[in-house]
Amino acid sequence: MTNNKKKGDLIESGIYKKNEVDFPTLMSSLKNNLKIRNAGAVLSFNGIVRETSKEGKLVKSLTIDAYDELANKSINQICEDIRKIQGIIDIKLIHLKGKFKISEDLVYVAVASAHREEGFKALRIAVERYKKEIEVWKREEFLDDSAE
């Protein structure tokens, strides 16, 4: 049984099942933080499924698997580090798991900052870090019925 989050719910950063959280709900949660009053900017990144793999093969679907316990630790560490950057008010980092079609959402990162300059930088750092550090794996299923 899914436990889909709604606007107004507190969304913690971490791993969620597909459709458990959406972007508007995440943004609503970010803005529920009282400290948001100190923010002049909210920057966001949304990772989605591309129709071609890095090698150029046509993708039919993409499955994300996650080691929740480790991935959540890693996500929380990234968020803790980002919050220490001067001018950063808050960050939310969500990675979804499950089976996804082309263009469906996989990742949400949202950073609230006092000014846009540090916000852009922090967002970039967060995205580059989650790509390397969180314990998730993707499996692309291709139109020719192969997978890797």
Place this chain on the structure above:
Amino acid sequence: MLYFADFKTITQKSEEYFNHNHPRNVGEIVKILIKKYPQLKNILLEAKTNKIKDTISIAINHSIIKNPNPRSESLQKDDILAFLLPISGG
């Protein structure tokens, strides 16, 4: 054992219990796994040396271990073990 990614695909399981004569170290678990799931050999071990590949991370009780000789890492009853492929997120 917890299985993720290709380990899950090959074993067709997300977890498995080894209750009887529990393996005393990672090396023993590797032998048991490869005997039960021969396809795991190519994923886990270097072809020439049979060492666990450097690209494989090993987690025990939800923490990554750092042991230059991972096969020797000892295991206790009820330990939770996972072999992890290189990360590839969305």
